[in-house]
Amino acid sequence: MHTTRRVLVAVLPYPLVCAAVAGAYRSFRDRLPHPMATHIGSGNKADGFDDPGAFLFVSLGVLLALGVVFAFLTWLTRSAPGPQQRGVAATGGGVAVVLGWIVVGIIRANAEVGVDGDAATVSLPGWQAGLGFAAAAVYGVLGWMLAGRDEIPAPAGERAPAGAARLPLAASESASWTRVVGGRAQLGVGAMMLATAVFVGLVAGWPGGLICLGFGVPLVVLCRVRVSADRRGITVTPAALPWPRLNVPLERIEEATHRPVNALRDLGGWGYRAHPGISGIVLRSGDALSARLTTGSEFVVTVDDAATAAALLNTLADRERSIGGKV
Template identity: 30%
Template structure:
């Protein structure tokens, strides 16, 4: 399986979890609070006063249908528009999902424990908070998408020796990325649980139970940060970035690397999956097989499981030898 295939699969896992999870939350909130809601829910306000309503079932289904139309439209745009369109698709789905979920939570909370929809409270504060979070999600999505599109892979696929010959007039960069779909799925599922609990608390269905929200949220963040890794070799040396946002990052200058090589390793050899410390040094193990291994001038060896490690090692050796010379 190529690096590009793995990257695409990981992206699809996350997108699928988001596309399925958002309508589940939208359609599930009103029925979950049905015992505390009037038969019809206020769904539109003229300032502070509710002026339109819907039956409870319609208030549950309508935003889910809006989401379905948005998701299908974005799927068509993404298939026909290429990489630039994919960035807009990601931003639209992120900000759109946050907007719809926040609006639904605000509507449920405004109608909670009201005998009639005309007595519903205001949604102003909830909608204002939702707007801020939606914009932040869109900006974050655009930054991440732009970062991924901007990364260019310039790998010398035919390198057969341990040291690649790089003419002084040329600048070469090697980039490889690996993702573990099971860790990505774990991050998505625990994140959805945390988000659902947070929305239920915001909607007044339950209290804000941080003892439930925090562990799932922390697990989601940790799993996501360990689910993918990106190794990049330039004239400056080696850079290994973790997670979808490329943070945190470990760096080694070319002159601080004694040698680099490709080596096959398994989780059993290094003590499991993820960031492992063993007798072999430090290994970032996301899949068994080829790893890029470096021996720095100080400290133990460092290995990262990425594709085409032989090319990365050869280029890194070339840069290290140039600096040493």
């Protein structure tokens, strides 16, 4: 692994961008209107205003905070197989580039109006934001290459042991099991993306903010899921919504058990994960419901009390097979 190099790929643009923002402010501060335009809304018209010094302080604070966040995320994914850590590092640097580009563009646009000008007349052409995203994409590609490649380790596939437990049920009895599980990693990244969306929306317009919002909202919505085990098999849905729904039917489950799962080592991260021979929903490391499927692959879900869910699924699967596939 090249963790040190990748942390640098993620973090190095942030102090450089902060220096560029501070340099632009120092060069143009005598020409900035008071208050200055800090947001360009629909129709390319300024609709948000603030003191120039406050704008500089907030901009630098957000950039430095994001640098710390991406440094931590890059370090956190040091044990992840495959391209996960490289992607986090390249994305982190790209975010710095696009935000810095937009902030400098806002400062220059205000300077063109002049200290005695009307900040309401400040405009920022859409192509400026487009160039910012293009520059971020270029850095992302370069960062990906500079981060270096590594071997993708085989997943730690501890298979369900033979003779897994059963939950006693009479022939006429039915039962279901459900638990809610959450993950802090998704919530943290989602919250960061939402904060970035607000910042981009305020300084560059909401079209750019909506892009970040499109990444942040699903992460926040899916940071808590409900896991159910019953005659339908394994079902996973967001805790607060009925959709999207993931279901592994009972007839596809050969045997179920529980085992410890390390999110990074075994599946390379959090969320829905898929690797050769193993897939699943991993919101945290720890105990997981593990289903050995009829295809020979394994499906896992990290959740509390996984042993009870596994025992129930084994009983229901036995009943399914004993009565010719009808529940």
